[in-house]
Amino acid sequence: MGPSGSGKSTLMNIIGCLDAPSSGRYILRGEDISSYDDEGLAKVRNQQIGFVFQQFHLLPRLTAKKNVELPMVYAGISKKEREERAEQALSRVGLAERMDYLPNSLSGGQKQRVAIARSLVNEPSIILADEPTGALDTKTSETIMALLTELNQAGTTIALVTHEPEIADYTQRTIYVRDGQLMDRAHSERG
Template identity: 70%
Template sequence: MIRLKKVVKSYPVAGEDLVVLQDIDLQIKNGEFVAIMGPSGSGKSTLMNIIGCLDKPTSGEYLLNGKQVSAYDEKELAGVRNQSVGFVFQQFQLLPRLNALQNVELPMIYAGVGKKERIDRAQEALEKVGLGDRMDHLPNALSGGQKQRVAIARAIVNEPNIILADEPTGALDSKTGVQIMDMFTLLNKEGTTVILVTHEAEIASYANRTIFVRDGKLTSAGAVVDQESYEKLVASGAEEEQEQEERSITENEESVHLDESRGNEMKIEPSLVDHQKAEEGKM
């Protein structure tokens, strides 16, 4: 199970802390299918990176299967990423000089699996995603959908209990996207926890639960909504930002007017003093 408690993530920028995630409280049970949605810059990819042990929280707690992730050293974290979590990215991240089979073997090489077992398991994973006849093909000889299938095979070859997919259909046409999402659905039915980041409500509808992130905060963690509702949620966030910007501009203008007023007062005061001196001279 995944449990985040009061998680904050910030980065030092120009001598100040840029807060990307704020007080994140989240629980994802084993076997769930969860979508993470939010506008660009909302913090959803940072949240995904923390869940996948690619990044660490600045503060707060992250428990993975009841264990404090902060207690792991770098070697242990690498083991978690290799054995417990499978990653699928929008741009596939395949090595161009390796064929499909060799790309799928990579996680097992890092895990120290013997050659024969590597080949057998890689072949099985490729057959599972429907690429049993493309094992010897280099990435440039595969379509976008086939490349993503290879990436999924690579993600599942070590039989992780969590799959993290960051915009897995973003570079695919709609028909191929549906095929990829059907694979994630099948993996979830087999007991794998699937967590994906997406901008599309149609893709999120495959999940059992949708988490919305805006301005580094969770705004909702309930059921899936349609695209119209999602766009309204994003629009409301844009309206809030516009209102905040307008308030900031108004406050700045008021501050400028106040400074100008004070400046005028300072200009007036010497003239009053001169006038008083002149009157005293007449006396």
Template identity: 65%
Template sequence: MTANPKTIIKLSQIVKSYQNGDEELQILKGIDLTVEEGEFLAIMGPSGSGKSTLMNMIGLLDHPTSGEYWLNDENVEELNEKEQARVRNEEIGFVFQQFFLLSKLDARQNVELPLVYAGMSAKKRKALAEQYLEKVELEERMHHLPSELSGGQKQRVAIARALVNSPSIILADEPTGALDTKTGEQIMELLTALNQEGKTIIMVTHEPEIADYAKRKIVIRDGEITLDTTDSVRIE
């Protein structure tokens, strides 16, 4: 990270609740979290703890019931749906456990998708997609369909797709969950290299050995942050 890192994410008293009949079910209970540019953060916690809800909130895939979310100095809740969609496409790259590649498009065409939504010309899209497939060492497989790729290769395509718009943040939700151990290690080494280049990476995982790749870990239990290794203390 830089000597004076910029705060790119600030969550203040984020609450997420759902109505379950007459009962209100609180998933997140007043989350405070600050993430600086260049961090590699792992979010951990048991099933049902709220970690995936928190990730969805950061990725603008869900909205808080109350609280404030600032992303790159913008108050997200003050943006309309079109503006939030722009922020999602330009500033956040998503990597999911299940890859979410379109089966009828080859690797290069899958990587091009965010650029299509951004309105980039076909010539520029093609060149950028090829550049990022080279970055993840898949240039020789760019014309293969997802069905012709291994799990690790599919995840590399997904990472290239996440990077192609040069987002400030990569959100990785269980990025090794569908992979064998060796392939998972290769993907984590790639994410580590991207972090060393300056990318901010936020990852949800339930595997301690995967979380160990991150520089900072937070643990969520029952909708609250109970441990943040930035402070190296348990939060009571």
């Protein structure tokens, strides 16, 4: 959590290997990846990180299933296995019946569930969710948070950015970002 412009998305981009820190080291699963080149980072990103965004970032001309298959295309997985795993992931998020729909014919909550299925297919160690409920109503937000909680309980680490305390309450730990610095609740000005 933290004010607009404090650096939350920047932090997520660094954790997600979409951006490189200007100083310091980044240790992921015991490996210093600060020195990796673009190709090395792309591999880490594809294999270890799943992304979920406020605006879903689904490709409009692809069906839900094709959207979910994409990270596996980049990972070089065969068509048959891609289809199987996409179907599994969509069933897991409760969208087995909507696999062949285009994003435009899905509700916001359904789109976000497709995005979560897409984030899961390569079995990442971390899912990064930057304001995943920012474009959703309260009830839909609750179903998305219930789903993320379930995935977390099954063993996936989830780092989530939110402006809403009710959403932060779902997590085990809240970290504050202020002017580019991280701080635990105990050290924030709210005390």
